[in-house]
Amino acid sequence: MEHHDNLEDPIVAHHAEDVIQVKPKQSWKSYIWDSFDKSPEERHFVFKLDSAVLTFATLGYFIKYLDQSNINNAFVSGMQKDLDLYGNQLNYMQTCWTVGYVIGQIPSNIILTRVRPSIWIPTLELVWTILTFCLSQCNTAGQIYGVRFLVGLAESGFYPGMQFLIGSWYRQDELAKRSCIFHTASAIATMFSGYLMAAVYHLGGIGGMAGWQWLFIIDGCISLPIALLGYVCLPDLPETTRVWYLTPDERAFGQKRMELEGRKGRQPYTRAKIKKIFKSWHIYMLSIVYITFNNNGLSAPVFAQYLHYHKNPVYKIWQVNVYPTATNAVQVVTTLFYAWSSDTIFRGKRWPPILIGAGMNILCYVPLAIWNISRSFKFACYILAGFGGGLSGLIYAWTAEICSDDLEERALVSATINELAYVFQAWLPLIVWEQVDAPRYHKGFITATCFSVVLIIATMVTRHLHEREKAL
Template sequence: MGFIEYLRGGQSAPGERKLIQKLDFFILTFCCLMYFLNYLDRSNLTNAYVTGMREELGFKGNQLNQINTVFTVGYTIAQVPCNLALYYVKPRIFFPSCMVAWACLTMVTAAAQHPRDIMAIRFFQAMFEASTFVGTHYILGSWYTEKELGKRSGIFTASGLAGTMIGGFIQTGINSSMDGRSGLSGWRWLFIIDGIITMPVAVYGFFLFPDTPRNTTAPYLTAEERALAISRVPEVSERTPISLRFLKYCFSTWYWYFFVILWIIAGETESFSTNGLLALYMQSHPTKNYTRAQLNNYPTGVPAVGIVSTLFWATLTDYMGGKRYLVGYWIGITGVITSALILAYPNNTGIHFGMYYWAGSVYACQATFFAWANDVLRYEEDSLRTVVLASMNMGSNAINAWWSIVFYGANFAPYFTRGMWAMIAVSIAMAIWTALLMLMQFRTEKRRQQEGVFAAGTGKDTDIIAPDQGGEVTRSDVKA
């Protein structure tokens, strides 16, 4: 089966097939390149740290974790504002503008002379990078149907993991070819090159990104294709996302609470990978000394496993009709087993490598859980879907701001014993919460079927759209 057929998932209508091909090309290429560069930048901080930056800037203790925490704080603060901004600024303007800003800040990192300099730069950089992940999931949910969404979310997430994986190889190449050129260390050249290669992608997005179905002016979409794109997703009511009435409505539904907590737990199950534990384990190994190339290259196996796992689970859950909850159970099993074996065999290097690689499969939750939220919220107001998606990432990063320091500080290397026990706890919590969310989804879908109103273009039951007492068009809320 070819790549296009894989994306189509059996789509047969001629007009729809052509539309999807165009969407896949222009949306996925830009969003995947944007996320690739986003993650390349993030992962390269650790790559730089283990290949000269620590010594040159005089890092001490867990200052690397403190920088990551400051980044997380900025990223968290900007989550909801960035997603709401997509209501007021066209995505083809907003996304590229944010890219240009973070590219400039990435290049400025090359001039840092102290860890505190990087700390300040990363805070503002995070605020601009916050637009990428949840903003793209909002866009994907706006264009694609439930049968198409999982694979696209998976490809998007895999592009970020590719940035993490390739970052190590790029750093190795720069160290061997550019270290010392023009008086700059290899890790400084890394940030300069990162910033430069981001700019052309921003220009591409400015001219060719299609925005959303209802406001697109993309020159490559005909009037018929625009109408078809609107008809493919449920027609939902709208209310302004910045109002007290909307906030009350948002917090009166179960969606916000359940999906935010789901992603808080899921975010911490990714801790082995997101905190670069394998690289830190290698750097602090009690008996072995690894070369710079090994420190950069060996950890790339973790995101490689993540890419395979992401695409596998995204495809499987699409094929099985959107059973995204399966990934929650996989995460629970993976987290308990990998942590337990690392605790049981602290001096076995092979087991540590194997478990850290296996833990990379947990990355599958990024695509499937945000696709899950898009699936469930497809029949709710668009503004509610926007806020829930952004709040999921905001909640996760708010916890991760201190979680990584408490459990996975660089000073805990090489064994991270405290973090292993924390991983076992959150993995068990993941399995339990997945079961509870499944129950809430089942009850909501059952009630939608009883109300017997189907969504345009989907053939599935949804809520009744009617004016409220103030004359505002809203949907009757479905609460379990």
């Protein structure tokens, strides 16, 4: 292929060495944006990548979370009453989605190392968009369970797949910002879903449909053009890309950047490789870190449920949908803070912000477990819990760095940590976040606190093992 030949071209290779610094010197400008300290050629290349990869990743994750979280907003905005859902049906709807999400992740990321991401990922998005339209026509809890399972299956490949793709193109000093900016889309989408439900609630009755049904239809209309955009935006992997906006020299340039970071290209799946992956500590410790992060309580719509069941005062539908977005706003701000501080203040270290987020979780969930506190204190705890929700991008950046010398390991570990986290999410809410316990989720708050403690311990163990490995 043409871009492989360019790597052997001495002119191209020499030019790449001239414009790519092994370790770019940092000035005050890098505290604003990492590419400001790089050569004009590399800066232009990164700008192209950001314009395509980061834009699509963020929009794609926005619609994924929009279509994932709308079930909670629909539930508290009329669906519960219309479909007579007064047991644990909301838990079961979330569990059905989680089961589909768990089943699909590892196979999807393995496929992604052999099938072009520019084909696979947008096709998954297109499928879950169609299924979102289908949710608007469900009339029973059983129908919703089935469609939610299929939505989870279709969505399963997006987040770990895009984190894998981001880790295939960006250097260490660029990685945390992109991973975290990508992750902020989840909080923004959850906020937007609340605002959107508050707006479309008044469409109830038009076309013979309730407001919550219109939410699914409008979500699907937003999702469709973004899904189609992926077919022209995603660049595949550096060694396989054929995307229109990168010249042959720039494709070779992208491969050279990854060589300098020690990130290997594709290799065959062999018995020795699989054995090496499962004998390493990487897959186990990173899984513990991600499991404890992902199950720290923010997955449950606890703030909205608190407002929904509150009696004095009684909160209106728009308040139930809008007030919890303050938690998501905190998550957006702190996620970006974690990204910039990790790359600059902490000099590429990923673990300090993780400890900050886990510590804030403990400070928020302990008072909620006690529960006998003032309403304003509860509001503060619910809102500040957003500090712990923005760590995913950092963990994935850390994963890409720890597994940099084996592309297949990076793909498998990226999927596995997310899959195991959702394995826990498939059954844990049925025990500790039961709908019948709302709004006082005593077991849930205690569990979230314990998970945060384990997250701190696992992070420090991972740091120790990684430092020891680098010293060998």
